[in-house]
Amino acid sequence: MNTIEIIEYTPDLQPDFERINKQWVEQFFSLEEFDRNQLENPKEYILDKGGAILFAKEGKRILGTVGLVKAGDGAFEMIKMGVSPEARGRGIGRLLGMAILQKARALGGRKVVLYSSSKLEAALALYRKIGFKDIPMGCGQYGRCNVKMEIDL
Template sequence: MYTVRILDYKPAHQPVFRALNEEWITQYFVMEAPDYQMLDEPQRYILAPGGAILMAEHEGQLVGTCALLNEGHGIFELAKMAVSPAAQGLGIGYALGQAAIQKARQLGAHHLELLSNSRLMSALALYRKLGFRNVPVPTSPYQRTDVKMALDL
């Protein structure tokens, strides 16, 4: 079993937080305005409104991340989840997802949701394994969104 440590975000993590997300986004899609906002200024767009960012460390390297966006009224969005391609298949995404659910509960969440895309089949399988279910897709700030999933906590 590989050792994965889930860490709370520190400002020094911002370049890795950005790089991990930009890597997967540009592999499948294009960066959009909300991506730049959150990845360039996570303190302003994620943390200050009451959200959180988690980082995954494996063998001394930061290889994964995810964010929780505070949508208000006990609703949080799981967002900006990424695992380095070199570290995929090691259970890091699942460990991050479990830690994010736990962190959301600590932050007072009763409902967790996420936006995704049907092309990201591995990610969608992970979300289902974590207990998320498909729900109707609303209008989104992202053109790539065609899937919405939710989890009651």
């Protein structure tokens, strides 16, 4: 087995970011306008706003991804975490989650929030395993959201 490497976004990885995330979003929900904006134009909607995107790479294959957007002073939102179906169950989501929290710290973050859905049981279990706590607050702009979590860095 090859080693999983965590790498940062480069423009040539945009199709992988879009492919991986469209797969899970369309499996459970439908794409919303904010999804299309982030997936098709990550530089404009994520990176240029102080965010980051990381990928899990094995050999030449991109197996997973996760994003981070600035959500205020010292706060970030973890977004668009996905792992290709054939790579699930290998700990790649955990690696990506830990790496994006480290990236948030490096960018001066003190807290990371995420918005999710109770339909995504495996994802919620992973988030709790890496230290996120459920908080009883609204989900704002996201139609599919019924869970909000956060972690203090």
